[in-house]
Amino acid sequence: MTFVRWSFLLIALGLTLPSMAEELMSFGSALNQTRYQSLVEELRCPKCQNQNLADSGSGIAVDLREQVHHMIEQGKTDQEIVEYMVARYGEFVLYRPRHSSATFVLWYGPFILLGLGVIIFASVIIANRKKRGLSS
Amino acid sequence: MRKTLFFIPFVFFLVLGAIFYLQLGKNTQYMPSALVGNKVPDFKLVSLTTDQLVTQNDLPSRPYLINFWGTWCPACHLEHPFLIELADQGIPILGIDYKDNKSRAEQWLAQKGNPYESVLMDEMGHFGVDMGVTGAPETFVVDGSGLIVYRHQGVINTENWPVIKGYLK
Known part of the structure; x- marks a missing residue:
C-alpha cells in the first residue's frame, strides 16, 4: 500500500515540474x-x-x-x-494580424486565388465540353 | 488568345521571383519601432546622479539621443568608448540605465567615464517597455521638435553612426 502511495506521490511531483519552470x-x-x-x-x-x-x-x-x-x-x-x-x-x-488594407492580400488573397482557380477550371471544362459537343 | 493564357503562370513566376529577389539580403532582425513619429512617452524616473525626479518636461529641446544601457549588458561595454567619443563631439546623450543596479551603474560610469548629459534609472524596465525596447543597447534619435525619428538596436559604431547622425537634426 505504501508503495502505491509513494509512486503516486512521485508521479504527481513529476507532473508539477514543467509548470515550475514558468514564473509563479x-x-x-x-x-x-x-x-x-x-x-x-x-x-x-x-x-x-x-x-x-x-x-x-x-x-x-x-x-x-x-x-x-x-x-x-x-x-x-x-x-x-x-x-x-x-x-x-x-x-x-x-x-x-489585423484585418486592414495592408493585410488585405494576406487574409483574402488565398480565397481570391481560389475563386480565380475555380473560374478558370470551370471555363476550361465548359470550353472542352463545347468542343466535344461540336466534334461528335 | 489561348497561347497568351499559357504565359500567365510564367508571368506569375517572374513577378514572384522579382519580389523574392528584392527581399534577399535584407536584415531579418530589423524591426521598425512603433514609436517613430511620436513624442517620448510620459515618464517619471529618478536621476542616477542627482537623485531628482525627472519627467518629460525636463527633456532637452534640441536634438539628442536616448541610449538604453546596463552594466549587465556585454554589448554596452563595446559601445561605451564610442559614446564617449560622441560626447566629446558635443552630441547630447540621455542615458537610461535599464534594469540595473544603482551602485553598479555608478561604478561603471566612474571607471569608464560618463558620456551622458544625464542618466535616469529605469530599474523595473517600465520606461523601456513604454519605449518598445527589446534589450540593450538600444538608441533612439529625438529631433528638435521632440519627436522620435529613428531607433537603432544594438551597438553604435563608426559604421552605423553616419546613418544615425543623419536623423539628428
Whole structure:
C-alpha cells in the first residue's frame, strides 16, 4: 500500500515540474488564467522573433508576460492589452494580424486565388465540353 | 488568345521571383519601432546622479539621443568608448540605465567615464517597455521638435553612426 502511495506521490511531483519552470503567478479567477494563456500564446516576443511570449525566455518576454498578467488582474480587456502591446512594439507582435488594407492580400488573397482557380477550371471544362459537343 | 493564357503562370513566376529577389539580403532582425513619429512617452524616473525626479518636461529641446544601457549588458561595454567619443563631439546623450543596479551603474560610469548629459534609472524596465525596447543597447534619435525619428538596436559604431547622425537634426 505504501508503495502505491509513494509512486503516486512521485508521479504527481513529476507532473508539477514543467509548470515550475514558468514564473509563479496567481490569478483572480480561472477565466483570467485562460485569458493569460491565450494572450501570451498569441503575442509574439519582440526580441526572439519566432517565439511567442509564452515560449520565450528572454528578459523582455518575462517582463511582458508580467505586464499581461498585471493588466488582466487590473481588469483590462484583451482588446486593451493588445492595443497596449501594439502601441509599443507595433503590429509585429500580433501572431494573428489585423484585418486592414495592408493585410488585405494576406487574409483574402488565398480565397481570391481560389475563386480565380475555380473560374478558370470551370471555363476550361465548359470550353472542352463545347468542343466535344461540336466534334461528335 | 489561348497561347497568351499559357504565359500567365510564367508571368506569375517572374513577378514572384522579382519580389523574392528584392527581399534577399535584407536584415531579418530589423524591426521598425512603433514609436517613430511620436513624442517620448510620459515618464517619471529618478536621476542616477542627482537623485531628482525627472519627467518629460525636463527633456532637452534640441536634438539628442536616448541610449538604453546596463552594466549587465556585454554589448554596452563595446559601445561605451564610442559614446564617449560622441560626447566629446558635443552630441547630447540621455542615458537610461535599464534594469540595473544603482551602485553598479555608478561604478561603471566612474571607471569608464560618463558620456551622458544625464542618466535616469529605469530599474523595473517600465520606461523601456513604454519605449518598445527589446534589450540593450538600444538608441533612439529625438529631433528638435521632440519627436522620435529613428531607433537603432544594438551597438553604435563608426559604421552605423553616419546613418544615425543623419536623423539628428
